[in-house]
Amino acid sequence: MIGVIKALYRTQLLSIKGIWYLFCSIRLVGMNLMALLYVRQKLCPRQIAISENGISINYCTLYTQSEHLAAQLAIHCDIKPQQKIAIMAGNHNILVHALFALARLGADIYLLNTELSATQLRDINNNVHFDWIIHDPEITWLPPINNLPTYHENQISVYALLTALPLTHQMKIEITHFAKITVLTSGTTGRFKLARRSGQAQNFVSPFFQLLVKLNLSHYRKIYIATPIYHGFGMATLCMSVLLGATMFLTRRFEAPKACQLIAHNKIEVVTLVPLMLDRMLTYSETRLQSLRCIISGGAPITATLVKQVLDRLGRVLFNLYGTSEAGICMIASPDDLAVYPTTIGKPLKGLCTKLVAKESAANMRNELYIKCAWSTGGHYWVATGDLADKDADGYYYLNGRVDDMIVSGGENVYPFELQQCLSMHPKVKDTAVIGVDDEEFGQRLVAFIVLASDAEQTEAIIFSWLKTMVARYQMPKKVIFVDELPMTEIGKVDRKKLRQLLS
Template sequence: MRPFDALGSVYVLQRARLFRPTRPDEALQSLYSIRRLGVWAGAMRVAARRDPNVIGLVDDLGALTFNQLDRRSNALARAWLEDGLNSGDVIGILCRNHRGFLDAIFACGKIGARAVLLNTGFAARQLAEVAAREGVSAIVYDQEFTPVVAALPRSVTRYLAWINVAAAVDQPTVERLIATTENEDLPPPRRAGGVVLLTSGTTGVPKGAPREVRTPMVSAEFLDHIPYRRNEATMICAPIFHGIGLSQLVITLAMASTTVLSRRFDPATTLARIDRNRCAALVVIPTMLQRILDLGKSVLAKYATSSLRIILCSGSALAPELGNRAIRAFGPVIYNLYGSTEVAVATIATPRDWRRAPGTVGKSPVGCRVRLYDDNGRVVSKPYQRGRVYVTSGLKFGGYTGGDSKDEIHGLMSTGDVGHLDKHGLLFIDGRADDMIVSGGENVYPGEVENLLVAHPAINDAAVVGVPDAEFGQRLKAFVVLEPRARLSPEEIQGYVKHYLARFKAPREVAYLHELPRNPTGKLLRDLLQ
């Protein structure tokens, strides 16, 4: 970290009340815990020492204090040690958002094991390939994924974290191990095990991106632009196995705030839990935000949501119209985070940024830098000129577990996206570099057309892809999800696009779907659209 960034980070942490100059012992204790246990178990341990009786988690089964979370993971860690697991083992976690996930990731930190966070949308073959590559020796999973887990070798030890049908249980369960094992503190492991996040895998088998955080200073990369406060409540709907859900979990722990989870996302349940727990923050992916807003004004009005100061959206592109709808419903509380599995956070748009330029992903917070480069590796600095997006941050990874990495220029890592800056220095993402459509010699980025389509009052969701064309090389095809009871012909859609954009950006084909194919983190699966 550069000296200027270090000073800026200290200021941000002090402003967020995570660092008190009059209590250097607290800072040293935090640093020690994170260095020995890793950032997730370390942050939880610090919260348990400072605020033991504060509610740390509310999930489908009820509430747990920070002290109870600490004790539960102590017991699970001890049980795993008795089973022969220890530092150096790799433990896969295939769970939805609930206490079992937290128990597992905290216990991994306490024995020094590496946790691999597995996508709940995996097919059996994907799971088997990833587990073999990462060297998974044990797996913690929800019962519903038993058919998928069956693809793993018998040598992989299995632990059930969530049970739907008790009569069908023939594996050790996390709850049973916790209930029958001593829960006193363990000696710290020789080294923290770390966590492996997986890429989305939209172009093949997901890659493993190790995430090892050794200092609480990197929290400033989020807190610089997102005004979390201590001892509040945050509803995390985004999957915790994904970077945005996991990162906001550790921020919530660091703030000694209550994490509110729901095992399966439901828009009405989300609003009810925001109301019941007076949540100050909501963490979602765009498709979740859309489903909440689609409930309509009359349903939204049934729940008290005035406590919300932050709606943090990430995981896929937030369309301008969707962000504007959220502001109309909840007020100026939208924070649009842009990052990737490899670099974590790159930029964050604040409500002020969004009001000035809807659709922007904002500017880099302290500790992060973003530059645009052209195809020849030259810096793009002119407003509205497109370039490839490169980022560095304190959370940037060191390379995939398979040995390869991402392209870098002067220490900044490629995100694979193309974007531009406006005259205020706000960043806009125009799309993935490999999603660009070349039609009749003209370059078209789907995101621009998609954002326009979803702004139409009759269109709920839309995607644009390039399909082969004998004359133009590729032609644009739009896949449209209409609002209930809405009608819109292909000709009307084409005319609408031509009215606002260049004619070559209008789709020559239109197909209607009930919903677009997306992965569990909301990313559009373009390969399935043809």
């Protein structure tokens, strides 16, 4: 508790001014995302809030412009409380303005993956029935409903409303509370699920305080959000940045060279990303990452090799987080934890309950992780995460792949993640991904894609020979394919669709 109090004092949230502005925000803008911005712009109006492509916006300007945009959206688009507004956009300041403006209007916000196909988007709309879709201009495969581009040269857009002249008369916006923010889970697999989370502040107080203390976030003022904001991880980082009064550095698309240059030039202290992004940056230039004091990795399992590289080259700055779209952050592994248990996702946050539920017979045991906490979509009910996991004698958890990744090969249940873990232990393998494919003889088989370490030479036969002593016969891959690098989605995970295209 002492650590929380000290951290809150550093961010001014526990000061007399901070508490006063919090009460004022509830009365003036309501209990929603905009309240965070109201408090922050009062505490540090000239602090840079967003830095994008060399252009900076301070907190006072961000708040004023977001209020202006809310009024424009209400008048020109007739957006009202509890309307369902989808957003499909990359990381840029127009997206951030739109999020705060829609929250101010009390709209229910749905953050959608920009890589959704037309069919997937249509199916989601048939399920939700959006009132509006706000989208980047390159996204043209939209269902026949109201839509508003973030930017457009010839028609009304969010940017046009944002830069429009102020209204001649002051428009009074209704005070609203607890608007919902919904993220899409598994959006690129075709098996989407909407994770609706209430905007009630008390649901996020406990995880926020624990993150604040465990990651020493109150010490930092420059955060690079490398993951898409439409992903739960990115959205959580945006909220955290505003609460801290930090500068958010945004790039529309992640590219390792540009990311390293951005970090070095601005002496960025914190970055949120997924392991594949971290691996790309470390490979490109570890010297440009020396300003980082807190690397927050999540969204996918991390390898022991990558953990060791980061700890050896950058010091004890790496945190491995586990979270779900339904509950946000669930577990944290500190640098000290990772030094001893390199692949752990840590231990559950206080207030979060976990249990492992057997998925198969005792002879072939696999356990699915279930969670329960006040801040999840399930409330006080158990929620199946879809992740396979184990717990060691010291209480640390480890991921073992996804339940829905399992294939049946020759009558045996086979998990791609197990072969992937094994291959990552090979001294000549830098990175690897494994997928299941149809097979006439066995029903399904595994295919392994391997990125070799620099200057390493291996053949499929050598890899097969090495694997024979490491895995069971039914886990052996049908084929090994060597690639220069693994394709990556916008979220930063391995793009398995593109891997399948390499097989055709």
